[in-house]
Amino acid sequence: MYHVTITYGHPEDPQAFDEYYSTTHLPLAAKIPGVRAFSAGRTETLDGTAPSVYYLASITFDDKESAAAGFTSPEGQAAAADIPNFATGGATLHFNPAEISIP
Template structure:
């Protein structure tokens, strides 16, 4: 399984981020072809300190090639272009050819 992780840094306006993300961005991501799993959530910490990032999203694909095709598609391009509309803190994308270590 190939995983794309999007790390969202802390935005200038968290409420605006949350509203745009849930009402506009998630529907765009749901249109990206070949996504096998889409998971997202706000970051937390175990010790009560502020987390280093605001939120994460993870998209899973069968392969790296499939992920590349999905992000190159019109739907993938639309979702990518939308990030600038709400992620004022910036983002980092991580790409992983994931291996299951424990079932």
């Protein structure tokens, strides 16, 4: 498995971010080919302190090649091009193979 994690910084308007993400961005991201699993949500901490990022999305592909193909596809490019439309706090993409898996 290969993971792409996207962290979103704290937006200028959290309500606008949430609305746009769920109604506009998510339908675009859902069309990326090769996605095996997708999860996303606002971040929190166990002790109630402010989290360092606002939102996190986790996308799983079979392998690195599938992730690259998905993100370079027209659907992947459309989703990437949409990020500046709502991510006023910035967005960072992280890529990693699943080297360790328990169980």
